[in-house]
Amino acid sequence: MSIEDKQKLQRNDRVTIRTVATHAGVSVAAVSKVMRNAYGVSEGLRAKVTDAIEALGYRPSRAARGLRGRSFTIGVLLIDIRNPFLPEVIAGVNAVLAPSHYQAMIGVSDARVQLETSLIESMIDYKMDGLILVAPRLPSEIIAKFAVQIPIVAVGYHDAAATAFDTVNADDQRGAEIAVEALLTQGYRDIEMLSLGEREGHAVSVVRQREIGFRRAMQRGGLGSSAPIGKIPIASPKREEAMRKFLSRKDRPRAVFCWSDLDAITLLSLAMEMGVRVPDDLAVIGYDNSSTAALGLVNLASIDQSGRELGQVATRTLISRIEGRAGAEHIFQIPSLVSRNSLSRSAGASGA
Amino acid sequence: MSIEDKQKLQRNDRVTIRTVATHAGVSVAAVSKVMRNAYGVSEGLRAKVTDAIEALGYRPSRAARGLRGRSFTIGVLLIDIRNPFLPEVIAGVNAVLAPSHYQAMIGVSDARVQLETSLIESMIDYKMDGLILVAPRLPSEIIAKFAVQIPIVAVGYHDAAATAFDTVNADDQRGAEIAVEALLTQGYRDIEMLSLGEREGHAVSVVRQREIGFRRAMQRGGLGSSAPIGKIPIASPKREEAMRKFLSRKDRPRAVFCWSDLDAITLLSLAMEMGVRVPDDLAVIGYDNSSTAALGLVNLASIDQSGRELGQVATRTLISRIEGRAGAEHIFQIPSLVSRNSLSRSAGASGA
DNA sequence: CGACAAATGTAGAACGTTCTCCATATAACG
């Protein structure tokens, strides 16, 4: 070590890998080896280095790491932070990551394709080790293009044909079927689905999948000819308006399946205001089994897809890919019905 | 440009600042100058460089940037992603950041001090340009220590004496006062607060502040001697249990102020189950004015503190500090009452 | 025309890691 180096050490207070090396009386390369527990490190060396790290409170710079090797960070991209289902996914991700040396950084795209793209690029530019995209809006080819640069797992994105990236999904078709079957079992025949309007065209989207499942189950139940699907806009003023219109239709169905609890709960609320009794006049099933649905005040039957578990599985899948797995995996989880009063008075709060 | 450089360009496909420089026929330093729009760049040079960037689709590596200078990223630390108030703050942050060249990366600490610390350290190690901590659990001295290394703005953290970092808060004391005043105006005298139990001791926490405001307003109303504050645990089984116990007490108060909508809504729900009529038997005011509170089904009066605005203000404050402001700022916002049926039948859904 | 100032562009040293060789020490074997 030269004299200039020593001087530098004095005035600059940041503890770097070099400080550790000096303190432990070993080379920089040795410290790096210990950090990454690479091959060729003796017990003695390891001990010396670990002690020095401890004593100095050394933390490797992620920026510098990213420049050369891995950054031990995985990026999570959320389409929207307001949908209460998504925080569940995050919780699952964090649960798996907590004991590891990885950390999650989250970006929120607010459903804007451009922001989504630029966030993904940023995460790549940070040299993150992998990405979990939750319900991305981007077309499959684009995601595949990014997947060349960084391991990617998409959650809530139905594209079992993708070869460049993995997908982890609840079986949304099956979920919708389960909802319809439950309504059929209760004796309902006059069933409609309320889906998400506007944009959101791709078949990859969970919403489309639920529509497909809805149609199939209706068909099986002998109601194929009339399986109407209404569209509810996302934006707030129009949204309530569309629901009010639905509720006041005189050919209003006897039962409705909503693509998300978000809509189902608002629908329940408006129904109460307008004097439509649930489930007597109208049975309602939602999707996601959000915590609000479980409230006694709301008591909404819903399809449970455990976002938490989805997050956990996605994280494990991503890590396995980071650590070398080739070949895409496409994982499905089977959702289940949580029966509550909005489906049938007798149902109570018992699970399915 | 040497021959080796040319060869490297061929096999390595990453577009770096060097690629751009070669393509534009200028130096690397020149490109960097244009990127940072630094002093000493002619129109001609700027044009050449911008064209090259455009043509090559160049994106600067954040990792490399972080190593030397700024990374144009700001970190946001959330204590919890499930409280629906927090996404609002994020929305505010993103709104301010969107038109700028900054981006937000979010970390979730799940209220665990250790995870919180390590996330802050990570963000520093990433050379992020600044941090927004939302309702951090860390003591002020620790935050101050971090603030030496990176500009910090704390949101929902009451420490107007802090000199090392800025704070942005809703005036939680005032919010609680407003709630009590509203109850007093409705003629209630028998008022209790339901606060957050367990941990969360510091006076910096919003919860403590609301307790202080509650006590003061009760005192002013001549009810100083009896301003009882109950504690509700966070964890789920005990939480409902405590609320049930509260609701079935025979000396149950006529009105209650809950520290958060989260609790108020569950309370409303249990009240319905147990046959306690709201507001006739029990008036309820919550805090945060979450979207669930606004549902007709719930109809919970609440104190609105606009998380969105808090996020916007915090972001602007942080940026001004990043760009050189010294001296701490401590900003307050005044919350307002949103009156709804849980306070008084006549209230309807009209604002305050 | 000479002297000085201002404007513009460049070279090259950081920044803090990782990781590929390479050097040395030790062990194993005939």
Added chain:
DNA sequence: CGTTATATGGAGAACGTTCTACATTTGTCG
């Protein structure tokens, strides 16, 4: 003892930026 394998540690070149110091050109003024 010489040879070869193996285990251990180190030197030093990347990685892609930023930014200071300097060189060059152009402009201005007496």
